[in-house]
Amino acid sequence: MNPFYTQILPINAPFCNRTVEIKELHQHALNGVNVVLYSPRRYGKTSLVRKVQAQLAEEGVLTIYADFFGVTSIDDIATQLAKAVFEATRQREPLWKRALQTIKYFRPIIRPDEQSGFTVGVEIASINLQGIELLEQTMESLGKYIADSEVPVNIVLDEFQEITTLKDALKVEAVLRTHIQHHQASYFFVGSRRRTLLAIFNDQQRPFFQSAFNYPLPPLPKIELSAYLVQQFERGDRHCPPDVAEKIAETTNCHPCYTQKLAYLMYGMTEKEISANDIAAGMRRLQESERPVFEAVLQGLSLQQIRVLKTIAREPVKKPLGNDYLGRNRLGSPTGVSHSLKHLENLDLVEKQDNGMWRVVDPIMTRYLTGKNGNL
Numbered sequence: 001m002n003p004f005y006t007q008i009l010p011i012n013a014p015f016c017n018r019t020v021e022i023k024e025l026h027q028h029a030l031n032g033v034n035v036v037l038y039s040p041r042r043y044g045k046t047s048l049v050r051k052v053q054a055q056l057a058e059e060g061v062l063t064i065y066a067d068f069f070g071v072t073s074i075d076d077i078a079t080q081l082a083k084a085v086f087e088a089t090r091q092r093e094p095l096w097k098r099a100l101q102t103i104k105y106f107r108p109i110i111r112p113d114e115q116s117g118f119t120v121g122v123e124i125a126s127i128n129l130q131g132i133e134l135l136e137q138t139m140e141s142l143g144k145y146i147a148d149s150e151v152p153v154n155i156v157l158d159e160f161q162e163i164t165t166l167k168d169a170l171k172v173e174a175v176l177r178t179h180i181q182h183h184q185a186s187y188f189f190v191g192s193r194r195r196t197l198l199a200i201f202n203d204q205q206r207p208f209f210q211s212a213f214n215y216p217l218p219p220l221p222k223i224e225l226s227a228y229l230v231q232q233f234e235r236g237d238r239h240c241p242p243d244v245a246e247k248i249a250e251t252t253n254c255h256p257c258y259t260q261k262l263a264y265l266m267y268g269m270t271e272k273e274i275s276a277n278d279i280a281a282g283m284r285r286l287q288e289s290e291r292p293v294f295e296a297v298l299q300g301l302s303l304q305q306i307r308v309l310k311t312i313a314r315e316p317v318k319k320p321l322g323n324d325y326l327g328r329n330r331l332g333s334p335t336g337v338s339h340s341l342k343h344l345e346n347l348d349l350v351e352k353q354d355n356g357m358w359r360v361v362d363p364i365m366t367r368y369l370t371g372k373n374g375n376l
Contacts, residue, residue: 003236004264009047011054014235016220016228016256018048025052025188028213029061029154034180034187036201039217040348040361041192042257048217049156049188061152062095064088069159074131074172075124077163078138082106083122084155085145090120095149102145105129105137132171139179146185153185160189161197170207173200177207187212193348219254222246229263233274236267240274247276251283253363262286287368294368297349307331308340309360312350313369316359 005013015022028035029052037045053063066084071077086108089095100108109121124130129137146153163172180187189212191197201208220228226245233240248266252258266274266282298306311329312320319325320341321334331337341358344350351361360366 001236002264002267003232004260004267006261006264008050009044011050014228014232015047015051017224018044018051018220021048021217022052022055025049025215026055028215029056029186029188030152032152032184032186034212035189035215036197036212037188037190037215037217038194038197039192040194040255040351042255043192043217043219044256045190045192045217046158049158049190053154053156056152056154061154062088062092062149064153064155065158066156067158068162071162071166074135074166074168077166077172078135079106079122079124081138081142083120085142086122087120095151098148099145102148103138103141105134105141132168132175135172135175136179139175143179143183146183153183154188155183155185156188156190158190159192161191161193161200164196164200174207177211181211193346194351195346195348220249220256220259222249222254225249225254225259229259232263233267238267238270238272238274244274244276244279247279251279255363258286258364261289283367287364287372290364291368294365297347297365301344302340304332304336305340305343308337309344309349310369312358313360313366316357318356318358320358 009015025035025037025048037049039045050065053061053065057063064084065088066080068077068080071080082103082105085099085103086096086106089099090108105125106122107125109123111119111121113119124134163169163176166172189197189201198214200206201210201212201214203209226242226249229245229248230240230242233245248262249259252262262279262282265285266278269278269281298309301309307329308320308331311331315325315329317325321337326332326334326337341350345352348361349365350358352358360369
């Protein structure tokens with residue numbers, strides 16, 4: 001069986017490093033500290049918080065996980081919160097009964113499921129309650145539920161930055177902040193669009209200003225990642241020399257998800273020995289599998305934004321508005337490029353690194369944009 005994963009890691013799956021992060025997030029939760037956990041896309045944030053919540057649950061902590069990805073209305077926010085409470089308590093009868101009594105503006109819907117036995121959904125119990133009023137009542141009910149639970153509570157709000165896409169986003173932020181500051185629980189606010197997420201908590205004009213601890217998730221350390229690859233290949237009855245494992249890690253820039261995917265593909269291509277020659281073939285297959293994702297991203301951009309994105313992928317730069325850079329790459333006016341950069345940065349497609357260099361965030365997208373097609 002292939003020992004590598006292409007989706008969220010199962011709770012009991014081997015974790016590569018993240019020892020410090022697991023320990024620190026675990027302590028923050030027990031101490032009632034709110035945390036903003038952020039990183040580029042597919043860095044394993046969801047797997048990480050799920051791992052932490054699994055440990056907390058073993059210690060008697062009530063762990064609630066709500067995913068805001070794809071929310072399109074304030075009602076969606078309230079619904080996801082209520083659904084998360086019912087999902088978290090469905091197998092803990094006293095807490096489940098209390099949830100039924102407290103989260104009174106929603107009714108749980110139990111449906112059979114072949115894999116998990118059953119799934120929990122919710123429906124709004126009152127047709128006269130919607131929008132901000134529904135969110136207010138839901139947060140008030142959640143606060144009362146937390147207070148009455150008599151156990152520590154940790155709540156993860158994944159893809160939290162999605163609330164900024166709503167029409168009354170600032171009102172939503174204000175309502176959430178007003179209630180969360182009184183909840184006797186620790187909150188983990190998780191997201192991938194870093195600039196948007198961090199603005200919620202670090203802009204002094206926003207309701208959540210300085211209300212949580214900023215916690216960046218870095219790439220995996222190359223040494224630990226290389227050792228993990230060797231061990232995982234060994235678990236799957238494949239031999240991977242340490243120097244080859246190190247080359248795999250370097251090729252993906254130690255990106256957690258892409259490293260797993262590349263190793264997964266390479267495992268399926270070989271029967272016994274993993275060699276450096278397999279990396280290029282694996283990269284070609286990886287890039288091809290990601291192509292639809294990248295094409296969808298480009299379809300949402302203007303021609304000017306695509307031009308700027310491709311140029312930075314090909315030629316990272318410290319001064320993207322410099323006349324020489326603009327002229328050499330025929331990018332047009334500094335104003336237009338500046339607007340494109342801001343938009344691309346908000347989408348977390350490009351970033352300015354600590355050394356001042358602008359680059360494309362996604363290492364595989366960089367290869368796609370520059371036409372490397374698996375060439376190392």
